[in-house]
Amino acid sequence: MDDTNSRQGRGFTLWFTGLSGAGKTTISEIVERELREKFGKVVVLDGDIVRTNLSKGLTFSREDRDTNVLRIGFVADLLTRNGVGVIVSAISPFKEARDQVRHQIGDDFIEIFVDAPLEVCADRDVKGLYKKAFSGEIAQFTGVSDPYETPAAPELHIHTDQEEPQESARRVVERLEELGYLSRVAEYNRA
């Protein structure tokens, strides 16, 4: 990274995708704290916030899941274009909808595939949802009774069964630095 990099002052969307329990929220929360110091303007759109404020009433059908992802994308795009660093944490299981958001946001869309084997996610079972999914109490559960389409070319691929959340978060922030989004702050520090 050097000063010729031209993304200073631009917003971005960090889009964390992956199975429930893969570690999206854990990592994104660490990243959020770092970015509040290093970047300033940060907005977090995680699954719960979005289901409450934008997507109440939507089901887990493919169509409604896609609608949910596109709504998050619409809001993330507005913020990104206005210089905000957006952190999205959403299972977002379907490639087509994710790619539609990527197309909308353009270069400032940074897809982070938070990856762990299904068995690892199910063992963690942070919210007790896998138990209910395997017993059939919850239907259309991604990875169990509903598909998850893995990203073909994410900007970052994180294996959370092989490294600690702190380490994963560090790699996300480093990627933002490499891409030049944080260099403005670096210059401030130098001055």
Added chain:
Amino acid sequence: MDDTNSRQGRGFTLWFTGLSGAGKTTISEIVERELREKFGKVVVLDGDIVRTNLSKGLTFSREDRDTNVLRIGFVADLLTRNGVGVIVSAISPFKEARDQVRHQIGDDFIEIFVDAPLEVCADRDVKGLYKKAFSGEIAQFTGVSDPYETPAAPELHIHTDQEEPQESARRVVERLEELGYLSRVAEYNRA
């Protein structure tokens, strides 16, 4: 307005409320052009954009109308808090939902009551909707078969049957200047 005013660099939400045909969109489009020059970061959330991107599937029941208004408010608040000038143009007929958004956004919420007698709006009938509302072809039409609750204390009350859109838009921008949101630009010009 003087330099002691402390809203420089802050975002705001201009919330245009009023009957269909009152002139919300006409005025807000003029204001948008002015603000793109004077303020820079501007986002327009008008009824159609929102119905497509955030609220597809919502009906015109009171509950769904309120949900629509609160969703717009959620997005407007995120943008406002991050220094963006937001222009909302939505009938938003119910006081309680508008006040909820006002509470969420705080001082940076600027409510503009775009007012014209029902007969004037119906005569204009820009989209041919009043004809259908009076014939019963469209149900739950604000002002005809559904209530519009007028703002008790809007920051600006515009009578579009008594002045031209250009004049109304000028008053909106002047109000923003009085409130100090545009003074940063004024200072640039002075320098």
